[in-house]
Amino acid sequence: MNQKKENTTPSNFIRHIIDKDLAAGKNEGKVVTRFPPEPNGYLHIGHAKSICLNFGIADAYKGTCNLRFDDTNPSKEDIEFVDAIKDDVQWLGYNWNELHYASDYFQKLYDYAVDLIKQDKAYVDDLSAEEIREYRGTLKEPGKNSPHHDRSIEENLDLFERMRNGEFEDGSHVLRAKIDMASPNINLRDPTIYRIRKGVHHHQTGDEWSVYPMYDYTHCVSDALENITHSLCTLEFEDHRPLYDWFLDQLDVPCHPQQIEFSRLNLEYTVMSKRKLTELVNQKHVDGWDDPRMPSIAGLRRRGFTPASIREFTNRIGVTKVDNVIEMGVLEDCIRTDLNENALRRMAVLRPLKVTLTNYPEGQVEELSAANHPQKEELGRRTIPFSRELYIDQNDFAEIPPPKFKRLILEGEVRLRGSYVIKCEEIIKDASGEIIELKCSYDPATLGKNPEGRKVKGVIHWVSAPHAIEAKVRLYDRLFTEPNPDSSKDGQDYHDFLNPESLVELEKCYLEKNLADAEPGVAVQFEREGYFCLDKYSPKSEPIFNRTVTLRDTWAKLTK
Ligand code: ATP
Ligand code: MG
Numbered sequence: 001m002n003q004k005k006e007n008t009t010p011s012n013f014i015r016h017i018i019d020k021d022l023a024a025g026k027n028e029g030k031v032v033t034r035f036p037p038e039p040n041g042y043l044h045i046g047h048a049k050s051i052c053l054n055f056g057i058a059d060a061y062k063g064t065c066n067l068r069f070d071d072t073n074p075s076k077e078d079i080e081f082v083d084a085i086k087d088d089v090q091w092l093g094y095n096w097n098e099l100h101y102a103s104d105y106f107q108k109l110y111d112y113a114v115d116l117i118k119q120d121k122a123y124v125d126d127l128s129a130e131e132i133r134e135y136r137g138t139l140k141e142p143g144k145n146s147p148h149h150d151r152s153i154e155e156n157l158d159l160f161e162r163m164r165n166g167e168f169e170d171g172s173h174v175l176r177a178k179i180d181m182a183s184p185n186i187n188l189r190d191p192t193i194y195r196i197r198k199g200v201h202h203h204q205t206g207d208e209w210s211v212y213p214m215y216d217y218t219h220c221v222s223d224a225l226e227n228i229t230h231s232l233c234t235l236e237f238e239d240h241r242p243l244y245d246w247f248l249d250q251l252d253v254p255c256h257p258q259q260i261e262f263s264r265l266n267l268e269y270t271v272m273s274k275r276k277l278t279e280l281v282n283q284k285h286v287d288g289w290d291d292p293r294m295p296s297i298a299g300l301r302r303r304g305f306t307p308a309s310i311r312e313f314t315n316r317i318g319v320t321k322v323d324n325v326i327e328m329g330v331l332e333d334c335i336r337t338d339l340n341e342n343a344l345r346r347m348a349v350l351r352p353l354k355v356t357l358t359n360y361p362e363g364q365v366e367e368l369s370a371a372n373h374p375q376k377e378e379l380g381r382r383t384i385p386f387s388r389e390l391y392i393d394q395n396d397f398a399e400i401p402p403p404k405f406k407r408l409i410l411e412g413e414v415r416l417r418g419s420y421v422i423k424c425e426e427i428i429k430d431a432s433g434e435i436i437e438l439k440c441s442y443d444p445a446t447l448g449k450n451p452e453g454r455k456v457k458g459v460i461h462w463v464s465a466p467h468a469i470e471a472k473v474r475l476y477d478r479l480f481t482e483p484n485p486d487s488s489k490d491g492q493d494y495h496d497f498l499n500p501e502s503l504v505e506l507e508k509c510y511l512e513k514n515l516a517d518a519e520p521g522v523a524v525q526f527e528r529e530g531y532f533c534l535d536k537y538s539p540k541s542e543p544i545f546n547r548t549v550t551l552r553d554t555w556a557k558l559t560k
Contacts, residue, residue: 012319014053014260018061018230021258027229031063034228035089035096036219038070039081039203041274042289042296043088045310045331046265052314053262054232055094064097066226071103072218074202082203084289088297093307100226102218103204109213109221110164112251113175113193117156121178121250122193123148124159129171135181136189142182143189149178163196166210170196177217179246187243193217220244224253231257234264235321265317266325269478270295271485271494285498286479290536292546293479293502303476304523304533304548306342309335328478332549339523339531339548344372344379347417347461348511348526348545350473352391354437354465357422360388365464368447370418382514386419389465391510396460397438399427406458408438413451414458417527421446421456461527468510471543473532475504515543523548 022029033054037047058065067089071077089096116122125148127135137143151159163173175194183189191214198210220243223231231244238261248256266272271280272295280286280294289296292303300310313334317326367383396407396414408414413423426439443451450456479502485494511526518524520536531548538544 010315010318012262013321014230014232014262014319015057015060017258017260018057021229022061027255030227030229031058031061032065032097032227032229033058033063033232034066034068034223034226036068036070036102036222037085038073038076038274039078039085040073040076041081041278042084042298044272044274044277044297045267045295045300045313046272048092048297048310049265049314049317049319050232050234051089051092051094052311053319055089055096056314057230057232058097063229065094066098066100066228067096068100068102068222068226069204070215070219070222071101071202071204072212072215074197074200074212077203079203084298088301091301091307092297092310098226100222101204102213102222103202105218105222105225106205106209106213108225109218110211112221112253113213113217114157114160115252116177116193116250117153117160117175119250120153122175123151123156123178124163124173125149125176125190126173132174132192136186137181139186143186145181146176146190149181149190160194163194163211164209166198168196170198172196175211177243177247179243185239185242187216187240188246191216191243216240216243217247220247220257220259221251221253223257224248224251224255227255228257229255231259233259233261235261235323236264237261261321262319263321263323266323267295267328267331268325268483269328269480269485271480276486276494280479285495292474292476292535301521302536303546304339304521304531305335306338306523309338312338325484329553332553335523336531336549336551336553339525343531344524345370345374345527346512346515346524347384347463348471348473348509348515348529348532349391349393349461349463349468350506350509350526350529351394352508352510353394353397353435355390355392355422355440355462356437357388357390357442358425358439359441362388364388365467368419384418384512384514385464385467387464387466390416390462391465391468392416392438392460392462394435396458397424397435399435407460408458413443413454413456414460415446415456416462417459419447419462420444421451461529463510463512465510467513469513469516469543471509471511471515471545473506473509473545473547474535475506475547477502477504509545511543511545515545518543518545525551 035054055065125146174192176190179188181189194211197212241259244259290298290302366386372379401409415421420442422440422442424438424440428437430436480497481499482497485497518534520534523531523533526532530550532545535544535546
């Protein structure tokens with residue numbers, strides 16, 4: 001997969017609707033979508049589904065897609081999130097047509113609300129939040145009208161203006177739409193459209209407003225003001241659609257966009273709601289929003305995922321109206337396939353064991369040439385120094401080998417990848433009996449050639465000790481031990497399923513010297529180990545590498 005965007009968004013039911021609309025000549029043949037995040041957290045892989053859908057549809061129909069911050073809840077929002085969201089959308093490979101904030105429309109929204117009052121379709125209510133809930137009724141029983149339902153238009157206009165002017169305290173008054181307290185759809189039982197939030201500083205509008213519009217009212221009007229044609233949202237808004245349409249039917253707005261719902265992305269072994277992700281960050285279960293174990297875009301990026309792999313993932317899962325949970329293996333397979341094709345190959349020894357080649361001349365160094373990728377010559381070659389002192393991985397030597405062990409054993413031979421065949425002659429142990437060094441011999445006739453008269457099956461990786469870079473390596477695994485950590489069994493919640501081994505840090509790993517040029521977030525293959533990338537917070541003095549993904553799906557084996 002290259003970085004060019006593949007214009008192969010698979011078809012889905014939303015595209016069928018748009019095709020029909022276009023065939024019927026709706027919206028003057030235009031397609032305008034929007035991605036409307038609330039800046040109260042970082043984007044996660046679920047948002048990526050919505051981004052790829054909205055921007056992908058705009059691309060496919062030569063339409064446009066806006067980025068709109070749905071910023072009507074200032075107490076939870078922050079400019080840090082606004083900046084991170086913009087950055088993530090661009091990193092995923094998309095450019096918005098217009099950038100908006102719902103707060104840009106606060107004056108218009110206010111004026112439209114006044115218009116509703118003048119039509120006798122909205123009123124100011126002084127009931128408390130709890131009383132409003134009591135009056136609302138239940139799924140089985142209709143609600144009843146508030147005692148303030150029939151206030152005069154003049155009184156409502158006056159009260160609403162005073163709400164705006166900051167004369168009332170938070171929670172003392174709200175503006176409600178006057179629809180139908182007996183509606184079978186609870187969303188239509190006189191929903192709140194404005195509430196008072198005094199003394200809260202808004203990241204865009206400062207201290208200008210004391211009243212803030214609610215999501216359902218803001219969203220449809222903002223869509224209409226931007227001439228959105230298809231407003232795509234997740235299934236939980238299906239029951240809100242009549243309200244979306246009701247507002248637009250009452251108001252003199254430029255157009256009436258069509259709301260279409262699709263299912264949310266759920267992923268195994270993680271949680272996806274921003275509230276829970278915020279808790280993981282605030283309770284320090286992870287190292288920030290961009291912790292490589294987080295399902296956030298920033299986390300996946302720090303972990304070495306590519307934009308193309310995430311776009312490919314959203315293509316593979318498709319868009320439907322059926323809720324389901326996607327296996328983590330699908331996401332991992334997308335990045336593995338991408339990196340297998342594109343990542344440079346390097347050697348790194350994660351659990352070093354010293355090897356001294358007793359018959360190799362002291363002080364001699366050979367620069368061996370190795371391909372950057374076994375199948376792609378165009379990715380070039382590199383040189384790797386070879387010397388008398390090397391490191392191999394502890395797992396590649398066994399004093400008492402298990403059956404079928406093809407790596408190094410005492411008096412056995414193995415090939416060092418891209419170089420010579422070596423033979424272990426002697427094991428050196430420390431006082432506690434731990435193996436600290438192997439004395440080996442090398443066969444000078446075996447550089448790039450099979451030895452004569454015998455077969456050497458095993459090939460292992462290595463680095464030259466005096467040339468290697470010392471580094472820390474973080475092995476990341478799934479954040480939770482349960483496929484569905486959200487399922488509350490026996491009073492447990494997702495905190496109870498945090499995986500204590502989701503991060504294992506290895507120190508004193510040795511990397512081939514070419515990894516000195518590694519770029520943060522750009523994964524390479526550590527041969528025989530997996531895909532890894534330099535951590536973006538890695539200090540120059542001691543590089544830290546993060547494991548992006550293993551070479552094979554190790555979980556598939558465990559769960560079968
Ligand atoms: P959360 O429930 O995690 O807080 P949200 O829906 O409140 O998410 P928003 O910032 O409002 O988050 O979401 C912006 C857009 O992304 C919305 O259109 C929303 O429907 C979509 N979206 C959010 N989560 C998912 C998901 N898991 N799968 C698909 N789309 C999603
Ligand atoms: Mg939301």
